[in-house]
Amino acid sequence: MATRAQSAYFGIHNQSNCLPNPVAHRHEYFQIYVNLRGETTHYIGDQQRSIRPGTVSFVLPFVVHYIPNQADGQFYVINISKEYLLPSLDLDVFALSDVPLAHAPELAPFRFQHCLDFQFDELDTQSLQALCERMALEAQQSSSDDTASSLLIRSHLLNLIGMVWRRHGDKIRACEANGRHLQPYKQSVLRCMRYITDNLAGELTLGDAAQVSHVSATHLAHLLKNETGKTFLELVTERRIERAKSLLVFTSASAAEIGQSTGFGEPNNFARRFRQIVGSTPLAFRRQFQNVGARTWVE
Structure with a gap:
């Protein structure tokens, strides 16, 4: 899923x-x-x-x-x-x-x-x-x-x-x-997700996320699992992979630069984690989707 x-x-x-x-x-x-x-x-x-x-x-x-x-x-x-x-x-x-x-x-x-x-x-x-x-x-x-x-x-x-x-x-x-918008996500969860999205390149910790979310780390961990079904680490990794995919397809930045800007650090670590989660290397992923775009444009 x-x-x-x-x-x-x-x-x-x-x-x-x-x-x-x-x-x-x-x-x-x-x-x-x-x-x-x-x-x-x-x-x-x-x-x-x-x-x-x-x-x-x-x-x-x-x-x-x-x-x-x-x-x-x-x-x-x-x-x-x-x-x-x-x-x-x-x-x-x-x-x-x-x-x-x-x-x-x-x-x-x-x-x-x-x-x-x-x-x-x-x-x-x-x-x-x-x-x-x-x-x-x-x-x-x-x-x-x-x-x-x-x-x-x-x-x-x-x-x-x-x-x-x-x-x-x-x-x-x-x-x-009448202001009857459905608000399915608690404000603490929204603050946490914004903290993750705005700081992907840096070191992200549950403690820091809890501080900006105005709750304790234990309570935030419970909220995240209850609201999203995921742990803090799973959400961080997911957001980093999503950002990396976008940068690979839509920019010319090198894999090393993308690994640094999304918080994966050394190129080898980025390539290893990307392959574990996505099923291909970062460069293979880039070639696959950029080639698809080129075929679509030609057609």
């Missing part, structure tokens, strides 16, 4: 091939649940929302949730990384609560899922099903560097979110005006 969240990932499944989720869980990517037949309940955070035919449900990254799948149900589950849904926003998922909806209207259904039911009539539900079928077909046919399929999938995905805005836009605006 972590690999999905570190790239521009999109995946779509239906009742015949989705992974079972027998208990409440969380993940690092956005999720959309499109219910076509059957009734169930969406348990999200400390809320419960009814799911009927024509209901679309939205889940922010790291929010604990659970949707029991009914034996006779028909549905689609769509998984989307932040990079796929919001490619123009260079922000950590923990910072998305600070983004005005006018700058990223795609976030609105995710923000207000805790207080709204996104329900559609039979005709609109048929349109939603058609959009899901098109996305599934494109995802099945596409390859990793298939620009056309990626663009078409994104257009269908934005069409779906646009349908939510058209039918429920007034309610969304009312929720925004």
